Amino acid sequence: MYGTVNGFTYGWITPVVAYVMACLGAALGLRCTVRALVMERSRRAGWLALGAVSIGSGIWTMHFIAMMGFTVDQVEINYDKSITFLSLGVAIAVVGAGVFLVGFFGRGAPVLLAAGAITGVGVAAMHYLGMAGMKLEADLAYNTGTVYLSIGIAVAAATAALWAAVSVKGFAASIGASLIMGVAVTGMHYTGMAALRVHLHDSGIAGGLGGASPAAILAPVLIGPVVFLFLAGVVVALDPPGVQQTRYEPVREPAQGRRPR
Structure with missing residues (x-):
């Protein structure tokens, strides 16, 4: 028996906040x-x-704010905090790998x-x-094609974001790029959620694990990020505005035969 999945339990509040x-x-x-x-x-x-x-923190926070609106009607959902924080570490590490690659090896x-x-x-x-x-009394299964689509969206979003990081100049342009990236990342999340199927255990029907709601569990976890x-x-x-406009240039010696003015 499959559970009734609802990714918008609180309406558009969680998707909008996740996007922000x-x-x-x-x-x-x-x-x-x-x-x-x-x-x-x-430097x-x-x-x-x-x-x-x-x-990385923005992507991770987006994911779990969106998950606060995710419910399965027939069962209660809990979260393993160690795996939850491990996913934060993964998000930061992989974004760091991409950012450092373009930061030190060119664009x-x-x-x-x-x-x-x-x-x-x-x-x-x-x-x-x-x-x-x-953690719920059910098995999770995914539609393979939709999973691959979500990965493709994630790769496209990441590539576009890194391109913007090394190519976009000016505050307004950065804001525009971030709005586009927010659409792509949030779209990747909900595409991945569309791939999900929840197969209930017999013991999970009509009550399940019980306990706190996803919002009550996840809200304290999100405070740090x-x-x-x-x-x-x-x-x-607060960073001095002149700093980001300054490039390091070596001091040049005056040409031979000419005295500096």
């Missing part, structure tokens, strides 16, 4: 990456790391495609690992 968090993480990450690319290499790693954590097509593939597959892995953290995104926004906002 994805855009916030993307915007902060793009601004950090832009600043990193105009700095000397010795680049810190901004790239901040950008990776911002994007050519081969690097962008490789970085986008690594990051996109990693983001999809974060999504399905987070789904594996659900949300606070981090806020603090990252403060750091980006």
Whole structure:
């Protein structure tokens, strides 16, 4: 027997808030990456790391805010916190791999495609690992074709985001890129959810595990990443505006036979 799946238990509230968090993480990450690319290499790693954590936290927060609106009518859902936080680590690590690749090895097509593939597959892995953290009296099954489609969307979104990070200039352009990335990342999530089928155990019908609602379980877990995104926004906002416009240039010696003025 299959359970009745509802991904919009609270209507459009959770999808909209999830989208906003994805855009916030993307915007902060793009601004950090832009600043990193105009700095000397010795200072680049810190901004790239901040950008990776911002994007990864935004994607992860988007996923679990969206999951607060996910229910199966016949059973209660709990979450394994260790797997949930492991999925956060995966999101940050794979985004970091992509960001550092383009940050230190150039912005050519081969690097962008490789970085986008690594990051996109990693983001999809974060999504399905987070789904594996659900505890309910049922077995989860996925439509293979829809899963591949969600991975393709994730790879395309990651590649576009990395391209924007190294190509888009200006605050307004970064905001526009982050809005597009938010659509792609949120679309990847709901495409992956559309692939899901929940096969109930006999013991899961009419009550199941019981316990707290997904919102009650996930809300405390989300506090840390949300606070981090806020603090990252403060750091980006307070960074002296001249810093990101400065490139490292070696001091040039005056030409022979000419005296400096």
